[in-house]
Amino acid sequence: MNLFQRYGGYDTFSRIVGAFYRSVLREPTLQPYFEGVNIERLMEHQTKFLAMVLGGPARYEGVTLQQAHARLKISGQDFDLVAELLVEALQDASMAQEDIDHVVGIVLGTRSQIVAEPA
Amino acid sequence: MSSASDFAGLAAAEALSSPLAMLDAEASLVLWCNPAFAALQAQAKVPSPGALVCAEQPDRLAARVAKRGVFEHPAKYSHDTGTRALFWRARRLDDGRILLQGDDDSRTLERDALIQSYTRLVEEKTAIAERERERAERLLLNVLPQRVIEDLQSNGVTKPELYKSVSVLFLDFVGFTNMPVSRQPELLFAELNDIYTNFDEITEHFGCERIKTIGDAYLAVAGMPDICADHALRLTRAARAYLKYLIKRNRSHPVKWLARIGIHSGEAIGGVVGVRKYIYDVFGDAINTAARMEAAGQPMRVNISEATHRLIGEHFACDPRPLGEVKGKGLMQMYFVRIGPDDGAPSSAA
Numbered sequence: 235m236n237l238f239q240r241y242g243g244y245d246t247f248s249r250i251v252g253a254f255y256r257s258v259l260r261e262p263t264l265q266p267y268f269e270g271v272n273i274e275r276l277m278e279h280q281t282k283f284l285a286m287v288l289g290g291p292a293r294y295e296g297v298t299l300q301q302a303h304a305r306l307k308i309s310g311q312d313f314d315l316v317a318e319l320l321v322e323a324l325q326d327a328s329m330a331q332e333d334i335d336h337v338v339g340i341v342l343g344t345r346s347q348i349v350a351e352p353a
Numbered sequence: 354m355s356s357a358s359d360f361a362g363l364a365a366a367e368a369l370s371s372p373l374a375m376l377d378a379e380a381s382l383v384l385w386c387n388p389a390f391a392a393l394q395a396q397a398k399v400p401s402p403g404a405l406v407c408a409e410q411p412d413r414l415a416a417r418v419a420k421r422g423v424f425e426h427p428a429k430y431s432h433d434t435g436t437r438a439l440f441w442r443a444r445r446l447d448d449g450r451i452l453l454q455g456d457d458d459s460r461t462l463e464r465d466a467l468i469q470s471y472t473r474l475v476e477e478k479t480a481i482a483e484r485e486r487e488r489a490e491r492l493l494l495n496v497l498p499q500r501v502i503e504d505l506q507s508n509g510v511t512k513p514e515l516y517k518s519v520s521v522l523f524l525d526f527v528g529f530t531n532m533p534v535s536r537q538p539e540l541l542f543a544e545l546n547d548i549y550t551n552f553d554e555i556t557e558h559f560g561c562e563r564i565k566t567i568g569d570a571y572l573a574v575a576g577m578p579d580i581c582a583d584h585a586l587r588l589t590r591a592a593r594a595y596l597k598y599l600i601k602r603n604r605s606h607p608v609k610w611l612a613r614i615g616i617h618s619g620e621a622i623g624g625v626v627g628v629r630k631y632i633y634d635v636f637g638d639a640i641n642t643a644a645r646m647e648a649a650g651q652p653m654r655v656n657i658s659e660a661t662h663r664l665i666g667e668h669f670a671c672d673p674r675p676l677g678e679v680k681g682k683g684l685m686q687m688y689f690v691r692i693g694p695d696d697g698a699p700s701s702a703a
Contacts, residue, residue: 243476245468253425260423283445315354328409 237333242305244281246327246332247290252281258316267306272320287340288333303343317341371456372439378449379651390559393455397430402453406441409534417443417599418671427461438462450648497564500578501625513624519576519663520588520618521639522561523647524552527611529569532610544608545569551598555688566633571595574635575625585618585664592616592655594693595608604647615646617658645679646687662688 240248255277258264269274284290318339324334360387366373372390375381380403387393397405404411407426419629421701422459425442429436439455446452446645493502526532534541552573556563561575573591576584592614603609619639642658652655662671671688679685 243472245465245472248468251428256425257423259419260421322421325410326407326413326417 236289237277237336238285238288241327241329241333243290244285247281247284248277250323250327251277251284253326254280254320256320261319263312263314264315264340267312269310278342284337287337299344303348304350308348310349313345313349364593368425368639370452373404373455374453375654376443376451376453378419378445378451378453380418380443380453383524384450390453390455393430395472396432399461402597404452406455410655410669414443416453417444418451427458428455429462435645436462447599459665476509496631497625506538506609511625513622515620515622516577516580516616518584519621519639519649520584520615520616520664521621521635521643522571522573522588522592522616523644524571524573524592524612524614525571525647527613527652532608537587540608544610548599548602549608555594555598556592559587559594561587565632571638573622573636574621577621577635578633585616585661586668588616588663589655589657589665589669593690596653596655596692611652613647613650613652615643615648615650615657616655616661617643617646618661642682645682649677649679649687653692655692659686659689664684665690 241247255273258270259273315340321334321338324337369387370389372393373388374390376382377384380639383394383402394402394405398517399405399408400409401411403414405415406424406428408428412428414424416686422445424441426441427438428441429438429539431437438458438461440461441453441455442460443451443453467676480516490502497505501511529535534544545566552571553563554603556573558583560579561573561576562579564574566572568622573588574584575581575588575591577581581587595612595614599610599612619637619640619642621635621637621639623633623635625631646656647659657671665671670691670693672691674687674689676684679687679689
């Protein structure tokens with residue numbers, strides 16, 4: 235059984251992703267990035283991303299991370315805040331720390347593709 | 354709580370069925386709560402509001418509110434009449450105190466149940482599809498070599514290729530048409546099916562490729578479509594294993610099968626032919642010569658050409674035969690591979 239299944243599959247992760255985006259959208263510095271963005275699609279992407287990272291059935295099939303984030307000019311500080319909020323969402327869902335570390339390791343690995351300026 | 358409107362608000366909160374509480378800044382003390390909250394706390398028998406909201410991590414509420422100003426968490430409570438789902442929202446007020454409110458979330462329960470049953474359905478379907486795919490792939494593997502399937506799957510086509518150095522093996526059953534079993538269709542098929550199944554296992558075990566069976570003839574190659582340097586060795590080992598299997602089988606089965614095997618090494622073309630019925634087939638002079646080697650052989654012996662002998666002579670004890678006339682080829686030097694328990698080991702004569 236992979237991590238995705240062990241934590242309860244789509245059921246769990248769609249909820250985690252929901253909580254994650256609510257917390258992201260509460261942050262004043264992050265709100266501008268999401269103006270006019272289809273949040274539901276974003277949540278779907280994010281759920282698939284987590285599923286993929288945790289060995290679940292989905293495959294991330296969007297445009298490259300770089301393409302998706304280029305026009306947003308995301309600062310390193312904001313990237314780190316989002317990563318932190320993701321960690322909190324995973325912690326709130328009682329995910330084991332070592333599994334959170336695994337996810338975060340992969341997320342941090344995408345930093346250079348997402349952040350538009352040197353940190 | 355001085356003005357009339359405050360009093361009205363308080364009264365409404367008291368009457369609310371959703372639990373509502375005011376906590377101190379550390380979320381350790383309940384400064385005020387409505388009856389719904391008090392009832393829930395009494396029933397849940399937990400030491401702190403934090404544990405009520407998040408049983409797994411009681412400190413989370415205070416920590417998260419201190420950091421983010423907000424904490425949200427779903428929780429479920431089982432009681433005699435069923436399960437109650439609450440979605441908690443904790444918010445830090447300007448004066449530092451924390452307002453905690455739990456909204457009844459029966460929709461979450463419905464949603465969970467729905468997602469769970471849907472997920473189960475999808476997982477079952479996925480498992481069935483996966484089994485079907487595996488079955489189809491196994492079936493395909495019976496017809497086409499693995500590499501050719503991969504080619505077809507990723508490129509949609511597979512193109513014929515010339516292989517400079519491969520080995521080809523023909524196996525034929527001696528006196529097949531005169532064997533009584535050849536007039537009993539069911540027994541014949543059961544026998545051949547059993548033998549070919551075992552041959553196929555041997556072929557695969559030695560890293561060779563079964564191309565096809567034509568009646569009582571069995572055609573196998575090595576070095577194509579997966580290229581390897583030791584194709585002659587692999588195929589000779591397989592040949593020896595076929596014969597050993599037959600010897601063993603003949604001891605316990607009423608129908609005795611005797612086979613001639615011929616091996617030749619050279620170049621050949623491999624590719625998929627057919628439109629509706631795909632078959633990976635091999636062509637070239639090496640195929641014909643291998644068939645000649647088999648025809649020029651003897652029952653329960655492996656007859657190899659000079660070309661193959663050059664490749665395996667160091668590893669197998671072989672007996673040279675007198676120069677023989679081979680149809681369409683003229684005089685050829687051929688060898689019998691010794692099928693003893695001792696061969697396969699490097700021969701001291703080499």
